[in-house]
Amino acid sequence: MNIELVRLGYKILMVFTIVDGRYTVKEGSFLVKYIEKHLGSINDFDLDVQNSELLSIPTGAHYEMCMGFTDRFNQQATEEDKIDLIYYAFEIINITEPMTAKEEELFREVSDHLGIDVSDMLTATSGEDLQ
Secondary structure, three states, X not given: OOHHHHHHHHHHHHHHHHOOOOOOHHHHHHHXXXXXXXXXXXXXXXXXXXXXXXXXXXXXXHHHHHHHHHHHHHHHOOHHHHHHHHHHHHHHHHHOOOOOHHHHHHHHHHHHHHOOOXXXXXXXXXXXXXX
């Protein structure tokens, strides 16, 4: 996966960490795993630049920005890249249980946009109350 695609994936995943208002260190660690998996290390990844860009997004605009990142990711990604991103998104939103309604909505939108069926994944968590 090229670095631009990893950056887009990171930005999408980062929105998942903040959409519920409960960013945790575990989520941050999982984001680093995504970067390391695709680049080998985080040394070549400009975390500060990426985070600054994301923090500059006005409150309430994260959803629209995430869909823009998803558009760009979708244009460049292979099917395997898309499935991998959805796996990481699902893991991130389940780190801070229970999954919130905002997280589920964003997860459905991103996965639909990427053409990935996540109904089985969501069925596995459907017994939980969404907040």
